[in-house]
Amino acid sequence: MITQVTKGIKVTVNTNFEGTFFKNYKMHFAFGYTITIENQSKDSVQLTSRHWEIFDALNEKEVLDGEGVIGKKPVILPGKSHSYNSGCLLASPIGAMKGYYNMVNFNSTEKFRVYIPTFGYSAPFVLN
Helix, strand or coil: CEEEEECCEEEEEEEEEEEEEEECCEEEEEEEEEEEEEECCCCCEEEEEEEEEEEECCCCCEEEEEECECCECCEECCCCEEEEEEEEEECCCEEEEEEEEEEEECCCCCEEEEEEEEEEEECHHHCC
16 A cells, blocks of 8 residues: 655555456556545545556556546545546556646635655566
8 A cells, every 4th residue: 555645635545466468469467556535634625637657667658647537526525535446557567657636625726736656566476
């Protein structure tokens, strides 16, 4: 488990290896992750968009930007949290991701970034 706090917003990441499969005549390594975003501040906030940097040992860095997370722009009240599951396909059994969420503080209307700590992926068979 990896955790980071930015401006009272705690991001926790758990990862898991889902397995391997062939797609377009190439081997792919599937990884899943669960992210929990906990509002430890005194203000209500909303996640509006995300930015990801995906590192694959066999490919160049991939950058992804998008609205919300898994089709939602959650409002997170003080003391509450939002969790979601997603995944990543890599060409290598080793990789990593990092990024940030763009958020809005409802009380001050301030826009700010909440950083997602770098988390690694490694298939169990490469850890010998």
